[in-house]
Amino acid sequence: MSRLAGGGPVRPQPVRELTAVSADGSRVHVEVYGPEGAPAVVLAHGWTCSVSFWSEQIRALSADHRVIAYDQRGHGRSPVPAGPSGYSTEALADDLEAVLTTALAPGEKGVVAGHSMGGMTIMAAASRPAFAAHAAAALLCSTGPSRLPAESLVVPMRPGGLRTRLTTAILGARAPLGPVTPVSKKILKYATMGPGSAPDRVEACARIVHACPRKARVGWSHVLAELELGAGVRALSLPTAVLVGTADRLTPPVHSRRLAAELPQCVGLTELAGMGHMTPVEAPEAVTARIRELTGTYLGSGLGVKEDA
Template structure:
């Protein structure tokens, strides 16, 4: 028979849990109300519609839609430890002329976990549920995914290839990869900085260390070393204070165990050549100083899409891992180009 934990220990655990949940809720509330010094990152000015989505395993996904219901649709899927607020600069830029949809991946933001074990198949299924909920009959969307969001799109194309042409007009993959994330990353400052100072190439992260970094449930206290590490490893050291504060606010709203569970999932990512199932024009974007998913991942995806005949464009932007935050102007220009290319044939037929 299992021994009971001491009452004092149980009470302490309850207090810690309550404090953590209160802190996470405060971070998320702050994102919904606070300005960040750059208007693009402010909470969306346009009212949103809440789209109810409940998955087969009971997860409740937070899905927001901005703009007219009959407007062309763009769906944004965020990455690891983020939330739909990560896309504020894109929502503010495109909502109105377009129907902009963003959602919290399960376990992230205000979406619940459900009872199924995290997997890329599960994330693909969630995307199916979101698309089925937000698209009108016969309607297609431009799909954009950052990091784990891009992996979600790739997993979706591999698992449901028939849905690509049915529900997508075009795809944008940014700062993402399909496999070997730990083997082909440069996440450890001590290994990289001396080599960069000397003009050499960054060293790959050892497999065991990459798994430890991605899978450990950690917090991000508001202290200078944490800010420096986040800027150095996730963004860049020349990132402005406003952009760094905004990105940290998004990441701090992610529960520690979600960070750990999905971090482990990323270390085991094996999507192979699933991206070849993108049968619609697909744009690939990378960051020249992205240590989480170095540009070689994007190069591999671009080569695969080139062979499949669906590569619409490939660019390396002057950013770290959070390209659509660090250079939201350049990223938004790429999105606008994709949206225009989708609408042009429609205008020609009108």
């Protein structure tokens, strides 16, 4: 992975930056890369991350795709919600709808890829009109629809109520993350990445995660702890691929296997041996290749990206 002097991954300069306005007035920062008229890809990052998390995919895909990436509310350059009402799966769906209608032309479709909370965003938006109008296919990457604390493997204990409570407390901890240090990188690698992750990739993830505002990190942790998106899974009726690392402790493969079994149009489950939760950073080529397969199959050469084309 290429890196800046500060340790973050390099991505191209966006062709343009947009502001999408969500249903409650929240402003969402959007970046657009690549040539106009090329097949569109929309990227939704996960909890505590930002547009930077997709840097490898943006760099690789923007040569021949129009890549639209946005900062989830409270992350990156999207403002932190003012109060508790700004944190919900409905808000995530509202924001994705706003991004789609702002960045895509009427009738234009793209492939929507979501990592972790980004995948949950796709599930939450599955029955929304704007999602149906603009999504040709989806990628659910390292994610799950429910029972996240109960099935997380971050706490090395037998399954049960105590492990669930400890996991919920750890993920929702209010303590500041502080600077990136060797100790903090070791903790982050254990919790979120595969054992063989390269030091530069651990460093990149740590800097992205530590940059997330504490208020947003805690606010979204409460939403994730109580997540229930089974109805969204059943409503996700477009072709959907699922991808997960076999060493994912945050959203273990049990979630992805369940998604593959319950999705109306699952077009494949990919399990990446030895990879953890941060698959777009840990295995960027594999994630990018899966997105390319989806655009090639469901958007073709770009000549038919609009419904009326």
